[in-house]
Amino acid sequence: MTNKTLVVADAGVLIHLDELGALDVLRNYEAVFVPNAVWVEVLHHRPQALKNDSIALIHVSDVSYSPKVTAMARLFTLHSGEYEALNVCLDQEIDTLLTDDTAARLAANNLNIKVHGTLGLLIRAVRCDLRSPDNILQLLADIPKKTTLHIRPQLLISVIEQVKQEWLNNK
Amino acid sequence: MNNIIQAEIPEQLCQQAELLIQQGWASNLQEIINDALRRYLESHQELLTEAFIQEDVEWGLRGND
Numbered sequence: 491m492t493n494k495t496l497v498v499a500d501a502g503v504l505i506h507l508d509e510l511g512a513l514d515v516l517r518n519y520e521a522v523f524v525p526n527a528v529w530v531e532v533l534h535h536r537p538q539a540l541k542n543d544s545i546a547l548i549h550v551s552d553v554s555y556s557p558k559v560t561a562m563a564r565l566f567t568l569h570s571g572e573y574e575a576l577n578v579c580l581d582q583e584i585d586t587l588l589t590d591d592t593a594a595r596l597a598a599n600n601l602n603i604k605v606h607g608t609l610g611l612l613i614r615a616v617r618c619d620l621r622s623p624d625n626i627l628q629l630l631a632d633i634p635k636k637t638t639l640h641i642r643p644q645l646l647i648s649v650i651e652q653v654k655q656e657w658l659n660n661k
Numbered sequence: 662m663n664n665i666i667q668a669e670i671p672e673q674l675c676q677q678a679e680l681l682i683q684q685g686w687a688s689n690l691q692e693i694i695n696d697a698l699r700r701y702l703e704s705h706q707e708l709l710t711e712a713f714i715q716e717d718v719e720w721g722l723r724g725n726d
Contacts (some may be wrong), residue, residue, distance in 0.1 A: 567700045586726075593704035595713050606717055613721025645711055649718050656722050 495520035498578045499547075500589035501531040501571050502639070506608040508539035509637040510629050515615040516588075521546045523582060525553050525574035529644055538623070550574075554581045562597040579603045590639060613653055623657040 499522050506606040507513045516522055522545055524532070529549050532539050553574045563573040572594040572599060578609055579587055580601065587598050590607040598605045606614075621629075630650050633639055677706045687693045 531667060566704045569699065588697030592706075592710045592713060593701075594706055596709070605713075607714070609714060610724075613718060614724065617721065617724070637723040642707075642711070645714065649714065652718060653722060658670070 496574045496582070496584045497521075497522065497525045497586045497588055498525070498582070498584050499528065500575045500587065500591060500594060501528045501535070502590040503588040503608050503611065504528075504532050504539045505536045506590060506633075506637045506639040507611065508536050508542070509639075510612075510632060512612060512615070512621070512629055513539060513542045514544040515611050515620055516545045518618055518620065519545070521548050522588070523548050523550050523584060524580050525571065525578045527549045527553075527574040529568040531571050550578050550582075553577050556580045558601065559597075562600055566597045568594055568597060576601060576603065592648040608633075608637075609641075609649060616657065623653075627654060 497519050499516075499518075504513070504522075504524070507515060512513065524540075524547050527548070529551075555577050556595070559573065559576045559580060562576065568576070569591075571587065572591055575587055575589065576594070576597060578584065579598070580603075585602075586604045586606065587594070588606055588611065589595060589598070595607075597607045609630070612621075612626050616623050616626050627650060629647065630653070632639060633646060634643065678687070678690055679685050681693065682689060687696075689726075
């Protein structure tokens with residue numbers, strides 16, 4: 491059995507959302523679990539992300555390791571943060587991982603863990619009435635200049651066009 | 662043709678790699694670095710990354726969680 495309102499976060503998503511000033515898009519999750527290796531990584535690169543009062547971050551300092559995740563980590567050459575995040579998902583029976591890393595997504599898929607990234611979370615914020623469509627369109631456009639998230643410029647333009655059309659049609 | 666690349670590698674990673682070589686799991690450091698790079702590139706293919714982003718956008722727009 492899993493709790494749908496809990497999620498586990500990898501460093502990238504926390505850093506990228508904070509770079510955009512948009513960590514609050516996570517505020518309707520009951521809690522965001524942050525494994526120790528991820529905590530240390532965010533503390534090093536973006537310490538202010540861990541001080542955001544709008545979201546319930548839970549620092550998981552004691553991580554239990556699963557042989558299944560260890561095998562996946564080796565197969566997909568995962569970093570320690572991604573490795574610990576997947577272990578926390580299995581250990582705490584949390585079915586959603588927040589990450590922007592392709593290899594971590596592949597590994598999570600193999601473990602039947604759902605994965606969402608920065609773009610999906612920003613767009614979801616409109617669906618959940620946390621942010622306005624105009625605001626999210628601006629944040630998406632700001633990704634290349636304000637964040638360390640790498641995305642092919644043409645793909646980002648096509649995503650922005652797609653969501654703009656979708657929201658216009660739904661007005 | 663092979664390219665020569667100069668890179669700084671953390672001491673701990675080097676020690677772990679050396680241990681693998683000593684234990685006979687790899688012939689030399691070159692083999693380990695090639696294998697690590699190949700695996701990274703295999704798991705970070707552009708098409709795969711783009712497919713994941715598209716899935717994420719769909720979820721953002723129409724998901725139920």
